Amino acid sequence: METIIYVGGLYAGGVRGMAKTAKNIRKAALRQIPKPLADRTVFYHLRGGIDYEKLSFKHRMMMKMLYEQVKKQPVGEQDADTRAMIETYGQKVSFVDLACLDNIVKKLEGYPA
Structure with a gap:
């Protein structure tokens, strides 16, 4: 199993930098990844400022x-x-x-x- 930890700021409903990262690792979040992968994905919301x-x-x-x-x-x-x-x-x-x-x-x- 591959573990990827991605940390990005939330801006206007999207995760900043996710699209660029997804191109590099061929994975992303929610709407951007296939359902089988999304079902195995764990998301944590860490508030910033x-x-x-x-x-x-x-x-x-x-x-x-x-x-x-x-x-x-x-x-x-x-x-x-x-x-x-x-x-x-x-x-x-x-x-x-x-x-x-x-x-x-x-x-x-x-x-x-």
Whole structure:
């Protein structure tokens, strides 16, 4: 069994760099890989952070449009991620939790070296 660990930032619903990586290793995620492979793929979501001051103009505008859209949602329809985005919009914030790596390490310990 082949083990591939890919780490990429999530941007507008896509994993940054995944397409380029997929060309090099002939594998990707979700819509980009055959179902038999997707069925054997384990995904872990590791939250990062955002610093609006460091975003490019294009990305700031994308985030502004997303913010304007989601803040119109009724509070009862907002999930925790949406509420966090609304509350922290325009700020520098980190959601990094290194303890989330524990599950990945445990999974990898079961694979042969």
